[in-house]
Amino acid sequence: MKSVVVYLHGKGGSPAEAEHYRPLFPGAEMIGFDYHAGTPWEAEKEFTPYFAALRERARPLILIANSVGAYFALSAGVGAFFDRAYLISPVVDMDRLIRDALGALGATEEDLKAKGVIPAPFGEDLSWEYLAYVRTHPIRWEAPTSILFGARDALVPEETVRAFAEAHGASLTVMEDGEHWFHTKEQLAYLDRWLSRCEETVR
Numbered sequence: 001m002k003s004v005v006v007y008l009h010g011k012g013g014s015p016a017e018a019e020h021y022r023p024l025f026p027g028a029e030m031i032g033f034d035y036h037a038g039t040p041w042e043a044e045k046e047f048t049p050y051f052a053a054l055r056e057r058a059r060p061l062i063l064i065a066n067s068v069g070a071y072f073a074l075s076a077g078v079g080a081f082f083d084r085a086y087l088i089s090p091v092v093d094m095d096r097l098i099r100d101a102l103g104a105l106g107a108t109e110e111d112l113k114a115k116g117v118i119p120a121p122f123g124e125d126l127s128w129e130y131l132a133y134v135r136t137h138p139i140r141w142e143a144p145t146s147i148l149f150g151a152r153d154a155l156v157p158e159e160t161v162r163a164f165a166e167a168h169g170a171s172l173t174v175m176e177d178g179e180h181w182f183h184t185k186e187q188l189a190y191l192d193r194w195l196s197r198c199e200e201t202v203r
Helices: 015-024 040-055 067-076 094-104 109-115 128-136 158-168 185-200
Strands: 002-008 029-032 058-066 084-088 145-150 171-175
Touching: 002 015, 002 040, 002 067, 015 029, 015 058, 015 185, 040 058, 040 067, 040 128, 058 067, 067 084, 084 185, 094 109, 094 128, 109 128, 145 158, 145 185, 158 171, 171 185
Parallel strands: 002 029, 002 058, 058 084, 084 145, 145 171
Antiparallel strands: none
16 A cells, blocks of 8 residues: 555645645655635544545555644544644644634623624634534544644644643644744744654654
């Protein structure tokens, strides 16, 4: 069987970003998954059959997931399909992310429940349906996982990532000058070195 690497982009990203990782996995098939899900319940319906089918023809099957793309994979519970996973700036506590966004707007959970949806000028609208789903569908994850996180991430608190890594036996690497979006020349070089070192340990 051929090794396959699947990349999941974050919000505003593109499946084409997968090409950045191709040189790091010589000989592997590289796929940028052009998923359409915009909610975790949509992701579960879309991701499960997709990765199940890939698993039938891939050994190993490797995941690289970024930000909300990582959250969708975690929430969908597709970890069992992967031999290993690399998460970059993953959203691992959507409950807290939504509560923090509410606080930034000067709103409460009670406000969100009463209104159903609260417009958020800095991103997607906040939804009570979304928050309720997150709370009734905790993350289920079992793939061997390595995480890269930026100490200057303005979206995800470092303590939530550390707690997730500890709870799931994942390795965690923190780049002191890293941000949520690894995009500068230095950040991308750091990311590439991290991923190469991780892969060297399993080859």
